[in-house]
Amino acid sequence: xxxxxxxxxxxxxxxxxxxxxxxxxxxxxxxxxxxxxxxxxxxxxxxxxxxxxxxxxxxxxxxxxxxxxxxxxxxxxxxxxxxxxxxxxxxxxxxxxxxxxxxxxxxxxxxxxxxxxxxxxxxxxxxxxxxxxxxxxxxxxxxxxxxxxxxxxxxxxxxxxxxxxxxxxxxxxxxxxxxxxxxxxxxxxxxxxxxxxxxxxxxxxxxxxxxxxxxxxxxxxxxxxxxxxxxxxxxxxxxxxxxxxxxxxxxxxxxxxxxxxxxxxxxxxxxxxxxxxxxxxxxxxxxxx
Amino acid sequence: xxxxxxxxxxxxxxxxxxxxxxxxxxxxxxxxxxxxxxxxxxxxxxxxxxxxxxxxxxxxxxxxxxxxxxxxxxxxxxxxxxxxxxxxxxxxxxxxxxxxxxxxxxxxxxxxxxxxxxxxxxxxxxxxxxxxxxxxxxxxxxxxxxxxxxxxxxxxxxxxxxxxxxxxxxxxxxxxxxxxxxxxxxxxxxxxxxxxxxxxxxxxxxxxxxxxxxxxxxxxxxxxxxxxxxxxxxxxxxxxxxxxxxxxxxxxxxxxxxxxxxxxxxxxxxxxxxxxxxxxx
Amino acid sequence: xxxxxxxxxxxxxxxxxxxxxxxxxxxxxxxxxxxxxxxxxxxxxxxxxxxxxxxxxxxxxxxxxxxxxxxxxxxxxxxxxxxxxxxxxxxxxxxxxxxxxxxxxxxxxxxxxxxxxxxxxxxxxxxxxxxxxxxxxxxxxxxxxxxxxxxxxxxxxxxxxxxxxxxxxxxxxxxxxxxxxxxxxxxxxxxxxxxxxxxxxxxxxxxxxxxxxxxxxxxxxxxxxxxxxxxxxxxxxxxxxxxxxxxxxxxxxxxxxxxxxxxxxxxxxxxxxxxxxxxxxxxxxxxxxxxxxxxxxxxxxxxxxxxxxxxxxxxxxxxxxxxxxxxxxxxxxxxxxxxxxxxxxxxxxxxxxxxxxxxxxxxxxxxxxxxxxxxxxxxxxxxxx
Numbered sequence: 001x002x003x004x005x006x007x008x009x010x011x012x013x014x015x016x017x018x019x020x021x022x023x024x025x026x027x028x029x030x031x032x033x034x035x036x037x038x039x040x041x042x043x044x045x046x047x048x049x050x051x052x053x054x055x056x057x058x059x060x061x062x063x064x065x066x067x068x069x070x071x072x073x074x075x076x077x078x079x080x081x082x083x084x085x086x087x088x089x090x091x092x093x094x095x096x097x098x099x100x101x102x103x104x105x106x107x108x109x110x111x112x113x114x115x116x117x118x119x120x121x122x123x124x125x126x127x128x129x130x131x132x133x134x135x136x137x138x139x140x141x142x143x144x145x146x147x148x149x150x151x152x153x154x155x156x157x158x159x160x161x162x163x164x165x166x167x168x169x170x171x172x173x174x175x176x177x178x179x180x181x182x183x184x185x186x187x188x189x190x191x192x193x194x195x196x197x198x199x200x201x202x203x204x205x206x207x208x209x210x211x212x213x214x215x216x217x218x219x220x221x222x223x224x225x226x227x228x229x230x231x232x233x234x235x236x237x238x239x240x241x242x243x244x245x246x247x248x249x250x251x252x253x254x255x256x257x258x259x260x261x262x263x264x265x266x267x268x269x270x271x272x273x274x275x276x277x278x279x280x281x282x283x284x285x286x287x288x289x
Numbered sequence: 290x291x292x293x294x295x296x297x298x299x300x301x302x303x304x305x306x307x308x309x310x311x312x313x314x315x316x317x318x319x320x321x322x323x324x325x326x327x328x329x330x331x332x333x334x335x336x337x338x339x340x341x342x343x344x345x346x347x348x349x350x351x352x353x354x355x356x357x358x359x360x361x362x363x364x365x366x367x368x369x370x371x372x373x374x375x376x377x378x379x380x381x382x383x384x385x386x387x388x389x390x391x392x393x394x395x396x397x398x399x400x401x402x403x404x405x406x407x408x409x410x411x412x413x414x415x416x417x418x419x420x421x422x423x424x425x426x427x428x429x430x431x432x433x434x435x436x437x438x439x440x441x442x443x444x445x446x447x448x449x450x451x452x453x454x455x456x457x458x459x460x461x462x463x464x465x466x467x468x469x470x471x472x473x474x475x476x477x478x479x480x481x482x483x484x485x486x487x488x489x490x491x492x493x494x495x496x497x498x499x500x501x502x503x504x505x506x507x508x509x510x511x512x513x514x515x516x517x518x519x520x521x522x523x524x525x526x527x528x529x530x531x532x533x534x535x536x537x538x539x540x541x542x543x544x545x546x547x548x549x550x551x552x553x554x555x556x557x558x559x560x561x562x563x564x565x566x567x568x569x570x
Numbered sequence: 571x572x573x574x575x576x577x578x579x580x581x582x583x584x585x586x587x588x589x590x591x592x593x594x595x596x597x598x599x600x601x602x603x604x605x606x607x608x609x610x611x612x613x614x615x616x617x618x619x620x621x622x623x624x625x626x627x628x629x630x631x632x633x634x635x636x637x638x639x640x641x642x643x644x645x646x647x648x649x650x651x652x653x654x655x656x657x658x659x660x661x662x663x664x665x666x667x668x669x670x671x672x673x674x675x676x677x678x679x680x681x682x683x684x685x686x687x688x689x690x691x692x693x694x695x696x697x698x699x700x701x702x703x704x705x706x707x708x709x710x711x712x713x714x715x716x717x718x719x720x721x722x723x724x725x726x727x728x729x730x731x732x733x734x735x736x737x738x739x740x741x742x743x744x745x746x747x748x749x750x751x752x753x754x755x756x757x758x759x760x761x762x763x764x765x766x767x768x769x770x771x772x773x774x775x776x777x778x779x780x781x782x783x784x785x786x787x788x789x790x791x792x793x794x795x796x797x798x799x800x801x802x803x804x805x806x807x808x809x810x811x812x813x814x815x816x817x818x819x820x821x822x823x824x825x826x827x828x829x830x831x832x833x834x835x836x837x838x839x840x841x842x843x844x845x846x847x848x849x850x851x852x853x854x855x856x857x858x859x860x861x862x863x864x865x866x867x868x869x870x871x872x873x874x875x876x877x878x879x880x881x882x883x884x885x886x887x888x889x890x891x892x893x894x895x896x897x898x899x900x901x902x903x904x905x906x907x908x909x910x911x912x913x914x915x916x917x918x919x920x921x922x923x924x925x926x927x928x929x930x931x932x933x934x935x936x937x938x939x940x941x942x943x944x945x946x947x948x949x950x951x952x953x954x955x
Contacts, residue, residue, distance in 0.1 A: 007386070009380075010380040010384035010386045011380075011386065013376040013377065013379050013384075014380045014392055016373050016376060017374060017377040018377065018392060018395060020436065021395055021396070021399065021433065021436060022395070024411065024429050024430070024432075025395075025398075025399050025402075025410075027414060028407075028410035028413060029410050031410065031413045031414040031417050032406075032409065032410040032413045034417075035413045041939050042667070043693060043694055044939065061947075061951065064955065083311070084308070086304040086305050086308065087304070087308040089301050089305065090301050090304070090305025090306070091305065093301075094301060094302040094305070095302075095305075100540070100543075100547070101540065101544060102305075102309065104536075104537070104540040105309055105313065105537075106309070107486075107487065108313075108316075108533060108536055108537055108540075109312060109313065109315070109316055109533070110490040110491065110494045111490055111493065111532045111535075111536040112316055112319060112529040112530070112533045113496075113510045113529060113532075114494050114495075114496050114510060115496055115510050115513045115514055116525065116529045117315050117316070117319075119513070119517060119521070120316075120318045121315055122333075123318055123322070123333045124315065124318055126333065126822055126824060127822065127823070128823065128824075146761070146824070148824065149809050149810055160311075160312070160315070163312060172445060213401065214400065217400070217401055217402070218403055218404060220403060221403020221404060221405040222403075222404075222405075222497075223405060224496060228517075231809055231810050232808050232809070232810060232811060232953075232955075233803070233955070235954040235955060238403070238405045238497075239954045240950070241405050241406075241409060242405065242500075243950050243953075243954050244950070245409055245412065245501070245664070246501075246660055246661060246663075246664035247660040247664075247950070248946050249663075249664075249667075250943070250947075251413065254409060255409070255410075255413060258405065258406040258409045258410065259406075261403060261405075262402055265401055265402070265403065266398070266401060269397070269398075327841075328841065329821065329838065329840035329841025329842070330817070330837070330840070330841060331817070331818050331841055333818070333822065334822075415668065416671075419668070419671070419672050421669055421672065421674060421676075422665075422668055422669070504665055504666075504668070504669065504676070505655065505676045505677075515631075515655070515657040515661075516631075517815055518631075518657050518658070518813050518815045519631050519632060519657075519814055519815075520818075
């Protein structure tokens with residue numbers, strides 16, 4: 001029998017954190033929405049005019065950058081999955097005593113700061129570097145071409161920087177895998193490949209989807225990689241938003257762009273939640289009863 | 290085992306290690322160039338080896354200020370967001386209550402929001418309220434985007450938690466508060482430590498949200514962004530390498546301690562086994 | 571367990587509405603902030619007086635030698651905090667705009683931005699008027715060509731720190747034939763060209779190369795020039811639009827020619843001696859970075875003192891030796907001729923009338939807010955496209 005006080009405990013626990021999030025996430029979002037419907041300039045001030053055309057203008061003007069952002073983020077996410085799954089698998093099952101160290105090695109690069117890592121890639125990929133020479137030798141890069149200031153460099157940067165966000169949820173999901181299920185599969189004469197495809201993969205689906213979302217979402221809004229590694233035709237929607245806010249000071253357009261990006265991504269996330277429930281997004285799975 | 294079988298068996302491990310090498314490659318480049326001795330402003334071509342910049346790692350006052358700011362910010366962010374996040378995680382895992390789904394949603398959506406949108410939205414709010422951008426606004430922003438991560442980390446630790454230990458403590462007469470502080474919290478510590486570390490790292494690393502909300506404050510990443518225009522001093526490479534090394538060493542110490550603790554537990558268990566009956570819990 | 575969660579969308583919806591309502595309530599308490607416009611008609615005059623205390627200055631990087639600040643501190647007894655936090659006009663504006671809109675300078679008594687940004691800040695009412703009586707030494711020593719610029723006649727709110735030229739910065743070993751802005755469009759250099767991402771640096775140069783005087787250019791002229799650049803970008807002619815970081819690409823050889831600034835070329839010699847400033851055939855753009863006293867400056871007397879100090883020819887000579895941009899103070903060339911004749915002869919630091927013959931002062935797009943916005947948006951579409 002729960003007393004009133006006991007019933008209130010969870011709310012007391014939630015209150016500080018959720019209040020923080022409401023004040024500093026939900027309210028700003030509301031303001032951004034309001035700002036996106038205003039017109040004006042810094043000199044004249046901004047007035048609320050229910051300017052829905054801010055949205056239509058912004059989307060039609062910058063549809064290329066939107067498309068590019070989703071394309072680059074999409075490719076980077078796929079690459080992260082292909083690279084991250086083996087790594088997560090290795091850490092979960094093959095690392096033994098080195099597990100914690102390897103896990104740590106995945107997030108250790110965060111301590112050197114995002115910018116420095118990206119700038120380091122700029123050094124590694126400069127036109128005269130040995131790495132580029134090797135790529136030219138392998139004909140991955142044309143002889144008179146370059147790696148920097150191309151879409152390839154931006155995608156490579158995105159993949160590199162968001163790989164940990166793919167590896168960690170995958171690892172969490174793999175670690176919870178009941179090994180006896182894999183053993184059972186083997187006992188039933190399934191090959192290693194069949195076991196993987198029919199047992200491991202489906203059971204780690206929540207982890208895969210969590211990893212995909214955690215990688216795709218920040219990558220789509222990124223502008224740092226495009227700034228440092230990209231050229232003139234690689235600007236993503238994040239670059240435009242940053243320019244509209246800080247350079248042109250056209251806050252309504254910038255807000256409209258931000259909101260549009262947010263809505264598109266939220267639709268994808270909500271679809272996933274509808275499909276798997278909010279707990280699944282955080283990595284928990286159904287218990288096998 | 291034949292070679293082919295050995296490869297098949299450990300293939301995944303090898304690929305995993307290769308990916309890990311790929312992840313650490315730029316760090317190696319950063320470290321190498323911290324020993325470079327460039328002639329001009331720019332540090333991208335190898336000129337000569339020198340340890341001058343390691344000796345004078347903290348000679349550049351601007352870098353020092355920005356680094357101190359970043360560390361201060363990250364520290365308070367880690368503590369604040371882990372505290373708030375732990376409370377939320379406890380509520381979410383331990384209790385059934387009305388509004389649980391909404392709470393979940395509110396935690397998840399910030400992660401689903403691109404940084405550029407969060408940074409810009411916060412800026413919109415601060416602008417509209419006429420709030421001055423400064424350390425406080427930075428801290429607010431950082432804690433905000435860190436809470437969700439803290440919740441996730443602590444939550445996963447809580448889920449695997451053996452409630453019977455707490456029940457045993459209650460059965461032995463401890464009050465809920467005592468149980469919390471003597472049983473729950475210590476066992477939760479790895480999760481909390483993980484959350485602290487993750488939120489600290491994310492805060493130190495953050496560029497986009499800080500770019501929008503730092504006002505005149507210059508965090509370490511913001512300094513690098515500005516310095517990139519005119520030539521990044523070698524000290525930056527030195528400090529980045531230092532930060533990485535400190536983190537790795539700290540981790541190794543933790544692992545080492547863990548192994549020692551494990552070995553001690555094993556030894557004690559062995560001793561116990563030589564006694565009569567172990568009380569099944 | 572998840573069954574129950576999935577089947578309660580109604581509850582979730584109601585809860586979300588409640589949350590939204592709560593947020594709206596909080597938001598309704600919000601203030602005016604940027605909803606009001608601002609203007610310069612009532613700008614206060616910065617107070618003069620006895621200079622003492624602490625002086626906070628914001629300036630561009632690599633714009634002062636190592637001794638001037640301490641020399642000034644000794645002579646005046648004023649403590650100086652000199653911060654090089656102006657890395658780009660727009661980034662800096664983004665940083666201080668919210669503060670200045672509230673009348674708060676963030677502690678600064680002097681900030682240094684380029685002509686067009688000085689004007690923008692003045693128009694928005696963020697700067698204080700300067701008291702000419704407090705600045706007599708300056709008006710005595712300021713070179714004639716900078717005394718009455720179009721954007722600030724009589725220098726009521728801005729005092730030049732240093733001047734510079736925007737033109738061609740070239741790897742003369744890799745591209746010896748580049749002499750004009752139009753050479754940047756030569757397909758022989760495809761993919762090896764960069765241009766500055768600042769509208770007012772690059773576009774007027776392109777207009778000049780096609781015979782249009784930027785001072786009299788119409789909005790359509792600006793848009794046409796932007797179009798030309800857009801073509802080149804689409805053809806792959808331009809590798810990047812850069813901020814201050816174009817020198818790096820030149821030093822590496824990834825780029826052979828860039829739109830850039832005269833002072834950078836001199837400083838870049840240390841990285842690669844083949845980097846040179848080439849004055850475009852049709853002339854360059856001249857600009858100044860100007861010191862201004864912002865609203866809410868805590869110590870304007872000390873600011874005046876500092877400005878006067880650096881306008882003493884002897885003190886200015888010390889700065890010029892290090893900075894390698896064009897000095898706004900007359901009488902410096904003679905002083906340097908004795909100490910460092912090579913520097914005194916340099917066209918880049920003491921350009922002759924001839925060298926500057928076809929150069930234009932920095933301009934902004936013409937017209938009302940809508941026209942300006944059109945040009946700026948066209949430019950963003952090209953640089954962030």
